[in-house]
Amino acid sequence: MPELPLVLWIALAGVLGLLVGSFLNVVILRLPERMAAGWRQEAREVLELEADVTPLPPGIVREPSHCPHCKHPLSAMDNIPLFGWLLLRGRCRYCQAKISIQYPLVELLSGVLSAVIVWKFGPSWAALAGLVLTWTLIALSGIDFRTQLLPDQLTFPLLWLGLVLALLPMFVTAPSAIIGAAIGYLSLWSVYWVFKLLTGKEGMGHGDFKLLAALGAWMGPVSLLPMILLSSLIGALVGGTLIALRKHERDIPMPFGPFIAAAGWVWFVAGHGLLQGYMQLTGLR
Template sequence: MLQVSVLAALPPAFLVFAAGLIGLMVGSFLNVVIHRIPRMMEYDEANYIAELRGEPLPHPGRYNLMVPRSACPHCGHQIAAWENIPVVSYLFLRGRCAACRKPISVRYPLVELTTAVLSALAMWHYGPTVQALAAIVMVWALVALTMIDADTQLLPDQITLPLLWLGLLLNLQGVFVPLADAVIGAAAGYLVLWSAYWLFKLVRGKEGMGYGDFKLMGALGAWFGWQALPALVLLSSMVGAVFGIAMLVARRQGRETPFPFGPFIAGAGLLVLFFGADLLPLGLGIR
């Protein structure tokens, strides 16, 4: 592994704690990303259509990841800095808005805690290396993509494409796999789901997944190489099938009701990230 000399000089326990703490803070920001990126896409599309038609823009104000300030969805109360401390503020406020006392979704601290735990796990697993820093960035991206897809059935290009290019750039130096394996993995990862999409559409006459799924699989192929694709495809398909069957049994969804596949691809990516070597005896892993 490629060690980072500055990190290697620090105690391992401190590095794991620091990674978790940074992950906790980034998790708070990811809640903003999860909420706003789909709306940014919606607003941009609406403004573009209105501009083509020569109509007034429906969303003329600035709306991005920085502005406007976060606010309570119930009463519009702007969130103060002390109300935005990851997990701590939620517990202090007992899960309610400081102004209107309406409940705040528990998913916000759960996203923060999940990001913190996975970031710490990445540092513990890879140690003071470039792989650890890269793995932490991947964790952040996969958490955001999972929640966005679960909410909207969208996997935004704003995250999937930078993730793909970052994987290729890292593997210029063979951080995870040789560059040739990464390039083949990116192309094959995209094409394997693209082919499944068209096969399903020819047989059933309807779409079975979205293009964002192709891009996410391509991004994971760019990080882990073509050798990881059997594991990624099999694991995501198996868990997705179990979830779909469970929803049918519980009668919470009909057979024709679509559900997001991105979280299962992201979950498979995390399994390969942390347990790739252990999957090798099954013929499912990476080098």
């Protein structure tokens, strides 16, 4: 059986990314609601209150997609990634309510980044692992943007998968992954407590520690400082732009997780080239 050319693998990865992006939208929207419902149920049990009879929010897998406004189930044509939103011109077919731009953006981002991963690693197990990392980072970023939460249900599996892959090893060795995870967590944990002791305020959430620990497990300790610097730069640019355009108030906290995720993905794909370019510019060898 002849091998497929790389360009076809890249195209297939892009299509797969679009399809997965549609599912990631479901995760981004429904997982926080399911988590909140679970917390309310646990709180009522602790307080020994009667069970809440309110129906649970839609599940992530079983319940079909529907319009968030009129609750009408969506047809197969409406669910075509990216093109469904374009064909509907951003409005529900049944109630004409506006459909969030988030849907096509997440699908497009997932498709493009998936294609880049296969272009970088080729048709390999490393590419498959890279796709899982990419999709998880997109889901985490979307949830953090909407709710300022980084669910343990996503960060912990990403951390453990990074440590398991290091046993092969795939991207880094096991000692490097363990040290990277530990330093990744403790670095932001230390910043958090220093900032809180000095100001009395919480500068970031605990999910940020876990996300950087997961990325440290995937890429080792050498990647951590560049990722922190790059995420800070991206955050400053995005935050400054939003404030300048008056689309974000200065006193409203901005989630840092998406910037960590973006920096981690960039370093995962292009870190070696960026490091070599920096060393050439600075004259280091």
